[in-house]
Amino acid sequence: MRIPKRSIGWLAPVLLLAGCANQKPVLYAQGGSPAGGDQAISACMDQARAAGLDYSKGHGQTARKTVERGAVGGAGGAVGGAIYGDAARGAAAGAAGSVAAGLVSDMFHRDSSPAPAYRSYVDRCLRDRGYRPVGWQ
Structure with missing residues (x-):
């Protein structure tokens, strides 16, 4: 069975988008800057990866x-x-x-939800920085 070349053109972007639906923490609004919260989330997620934790739980x-x-x-x-x-x-x-x-x-x-240890690490990191995570989406 041969796959027509024109089919591959639309299939590749669809498959790439399917794998990009990771969740991130939602922070309780405390009057702070949303940009600061986004920066803290990114920093805590980077810190979790640096600690050897992986977002994915389906190893x-x-x-x-x-x-x-x-x-x-x-x-x-x-x-x-x-x-x-x-x-x-x-x-x-x-x-x-x-x-x-x-x-x-x-x-x-x-399943796009984070591994429990990764999620706990990021939530704790955010709390240590003064943020209050209320969930992930």
Whole structure:
């Protein structure tokens, strides 16, 4: 199966935007400058990363699910291929299709909330600077 080149032109920006939906803290309005709050949020997020914390809480989940989907798709494809006379080709097609569908699905359904330790670190950093975080969005 070939993908037309014109399809790739609109697909790439959509996939890139799907991965850019990270949340950040919301601060209780205390009469201070919003720019100062944004600077404090950025500084605290940088400090959390420097401390070795990662925003994402799904370490290894995508890779594990990809292998799992490939195995399931390969088994299903082998059964379908055996019915129609070529189990190996069916297994390869089933595995490839399942992996591709799973990766695209993960891009659109990924959890954009921060890891608990990262969130706690940033919230504490903001409180230490005199801000009052009330949640993340």
